Amino acid sequence: MDDPKRMRQIPKMDQLMAQETGRQLVRAYGYQETLQAARIAADQIRQDPGKDPGDIFKEIRAILKKQKRRHLTHVINGTGVILHTNLGRAPFGEETAEHVARLMTGYTNLELDLETGKRGSRLASFQQDLESLTGAEAVAVVNNNAAAVLLMLTVLAFERQVCVSRGELVEIGGKFRIPEVMEQSGGILVEVGTTNRTYLEDYTGAVTENTAAFLKVHTSNYQITGFTCTPSVKELAEEAHKRQLYLLVDLGSGDLGYIPGTDPKETVRSVLAQGADLVSFSGDKLLGGPQAGILAGKRELIHRIKKHPLMRALRIDKFTAAVLDETVRLYKESEKQKIPVLEMTSRSLEQMEQMADALLKSLEHEVGDHVQLQMIDTLGTTGGGSMPGKDLPGKGLSIRSSRYSVMEIEERLRHSEPPVIGKIEKDQVVLDMRTIFPGEMKELTQIIKKVLDI
Template identity: 40%
Template sequence: MTHPSENLLRALPKIDECLLLLEGHTPPGAPRQLILKAIRTAIEQERRVILSGGSSSAVSSEEWQERFLSRLAEMTAPRLRRVFNASGVVIHTNLGRSVLSSAACNMLHLAGGYYSNLEFDLHTGQRGSRYDLVEDILCDLTGAESAIIVNNNAAAVLIALDTLAGGREVIVSRGQLVEIGGSFRIPDIMARSGARLVEVGATNRTHLFDYEDAVTPETSLLLRVHTSNFRVIGFTSEVSVEEMVSLGAKHDVLTMEDLGSGSLVDFSRYGLPREPTVQEIVKAGVDVVTFSGDKLLGGPQAGIIVGRRKIIDRIKKNPLNRALRIDKFTLAALESVLREYYDIEQALQKIPTLRMLTQSPQQVEERCVRLLSLLDTALQRDFSIKSVFSRVGGGAMPEHSIDSRALYYNGEVTIQSLETGLRKMAVPIIGRVENGHFVLDMRTVQEREIPELAQELNQFLSSTDGEIRG
């Protein structure tokens, strides 16, 4: 006697039958290779269901067609997708960190769509250096003598240590041996660079004499690492940058500071915690300073190195520079963002990261009101405006919460259904769960996004509420 599953397996369609079934229904220009892959994937999935005993009847032609088209849509859709960030985390590592300004996005279009003078000196007609495009701007803004940019701050630390301390000793306080996202640890990157780590002091207290006692003829560098992603509080002590520079000069040893989320703005003027600026560290006399371009700076992913010209020239000549250098897209976006900093007040308005970090709760509440007004009347009662706290993100200012405003969902759709459903929208909506409610923190939603966000909320909630209430 034939087992039912054998009949179901025999009923699985042939590839040529499936192609005929899809004629006239696939999107124009859909690659045949992906159409075939969609067909095979759907059939194989049904085969596994049958073999596991999960299917008791044959699939109709209409359902097969729907399955094939669904798989094809998934395969042809971009993997990197735009999302609505309503999480309230401004520099969201998992959602692409800093949003670029309109000017920077325009420059990306020009850099990608046309040829450029990436490494061509328009004055001499000879080969040029890509770093010349932004080096003088960085020097203007930071007060440094020279600058170089690599692909992220981990790379900046790596190439600086490899150049300045390969095979020699680097003295670091134990309280600054940090780990950041992606398991990037200072001791590990130092080992990879060939430098020899010398730990001094205790986790909570390090004194100047700890550094001085550790200096030997093998010491190449005194390294300070800004603990931007955590704080040690209570009975603490650390050596100031000025003391470190003086000690380095006394022993003819170079000094370096890894600022991590480097900033060109004194955020304490806008109600945020005091963070050392790049300008201050350079002015204090540190030989080389490294920091990120895509965190508090508000630009593209990049590792920026500024400092004394003779030091930066050595880093530029390091063979690692070829492997770590940035491309034309990063340069185009970075130049555009840096130019905004010539006028700080303008930068606060035009660079999205700075704007989000410094906006008042009242400005955020106005966006809540606008979004609420664009929701269907029947849905407006499902939301209320509440005071919440946003986060800076990106490992910066870890203790600080920013007074913000959000829409709390009070309707009948469960939190899990709402979170999952919104994440699967055409433009996924990413919120957060707080106090038993699904929350849309409007600090990280841009003004221009509100109409489309309202449209998606209306679409999802109207259909879902209807199912629940029906």
């Protein structure tokens, strides 16, 4: 039963909003948002006898902060995972962001040929340069790589068979699987070989009059090692073309050959040179651009794809076109280090050691006995399924506290403004310098001080 005296301690909404704390919250979060949070807080206090009516502003502030965290916000990535899917994969450089912001706040010539005054293609601004970068006769771009694979199979293998190794029947994020994408395209999946060993004759032995293509798929997020066998792209291309079949390659990561430690035989240019008819890859992985699915290969096949009705349903918007145009320009003009993904993958141990040392020095003279900070060796990764099994040695800051558990430190960092996302290893919170922007260091220092009460 409600306590009438307790209920009277809950201020009316107009009184709450008129108080100085209420006005401060309105200035920070907006009137309607604060009023809605106040009503929710009042209801929670009425329903929970354990809540003190005197803490209503504390409850309102907590609700507003939680609501704010539901919106997209800038976060500091201390995980060491460069293409972190949960954090938006490839970040853009400041110059790219500023350039694109100018385009997005006005009109653009997205589909206008300024020479003729007639309608043009939304790919025209970057198409030729992207063809040059990949070595392709032609390219097409849709909204992500899954869409690129779907479109490729729909156009070239509808109601026809496609041979895929059992070791390459991958599942990508969100439980989307190659067999399901194949089914949606209207293609007929033919599994060949085994999980760990697939031979060339497994493909050729499965060919029938209804076979359209061989499909080779990048093994995203995992590796098969040990007793293995898989035919090369060149071998598959030769056998496919002998039988008037296509060789289609879902390369996934989109390596153009500028990332340290990648296999030169698995770049887009190399795969096409080995005989693949079409290659699909992501724009927001090793390319370092926006979310997009890029199809590169034979001009006649790209022409057929561009004419298909699905192309319009899956086409990119002006934002994607603008970012991709600027990203490709940076490659063309040898300004690749302005692409954060390329800068982070090539960041030296010395650079990361300097960053960690600067962070330590900015904190150590204020650290109390309850805090232990230390520079440590780290192992980062490119992430995004792009280079499975390949670690990136780096440097990081280890954080421990006798006042807070590692779980509490991680949570307090995650709930800071802006949120800092780290990782927990060996009973310590670690912030990996590989994925932290130099421009974030000053802000990060203040956040750590606040989180650890130093």
